[in-house]
Amino acid sequence: MNEPRADARKMSRIKLLLVASVFAAPLLVAMVLTLVGWQPGTSSHGAAIKPQRSFAKIDIRLADGKNYPWKDSEPRMTLLALPGSDCMDNCMRLLHLMSNARITLNKNADRLRLLYVGEPPHGPKAAAVMRDWQIGSDVGDKLASFRPRGPDSVAAILVESNGTALTLYRAGFDPNGLKKDLQKVIR
Incomplete structure (x- = not known):
């Protein structure tokens, strides 16, 4: 009987991690792009x-x-x-x-x-x-x-x-x- 409860808990954790990754992914991408020197809209012709x-x-x-x-x-x-x-x-x-x-x-x-x-x-x-x-x-x-x-x-x-x-x-x-x-x- 503990097995279905453990599976439900495991699924809840996976869902929580997926939701957190949806919000964290853009932040991580922005940090990586900034570290390599790319910043949108800052290019100059001079x-x-x-x-x-x-x-x-x-x-x-x-x-x-x-x-x-x-x-x-x-x-x-x-x-x-x-x-x-x-x-x-x-x-x-x-x-x-x-x-x-x-x-x-x-x-x-x-x-x-x-x-x-x-x-x-x-x-x-x-x-x-x-x-x-x-x-x-x-x-x-x-x-x-x-x-x-x-x-x-x-x-x-x-x-x-x-x-x-x-x-x-x-x-x-x-x-x-x-x-x-x-x-x-x-x-």
Whole structure:
């Protein structure tokens, strides 16, 4: 007579373990994926700047003679454009696409400032392309390591509102990828 009671107890334990495994399995999978470095939705089209560094003490002199305020009164990020030598057609096309990416942020467009650091482009299209950009020069050339070497190219850096450099988009970057990153970060 004890045999049916023992079988029932054994079945109850098996059912309890199955129910517990249904809840524990996703947690275990998430822990394993995190340990191997995979995290959903965290991929970026740019390269993370490692080690992280602050640009707060880098002097960028604006056209009016004032230094660029990395730390703003509002939480606004900065998209920093660093041209190679001779910003011409390709460089200006990318600058135009970057400013368009800002426009696609709609009501949040004001949360992104555009800063161009270098010799401004010249030519008939330059004025229209540069109207949304603040232009500055790098006092002490402290951003030289991020600047592209080739002519008619541009790199971009996304900088947090406290001056921390987050992501580098090297020369030849995909502007659509930058746009997607901006839409994820600026909400």
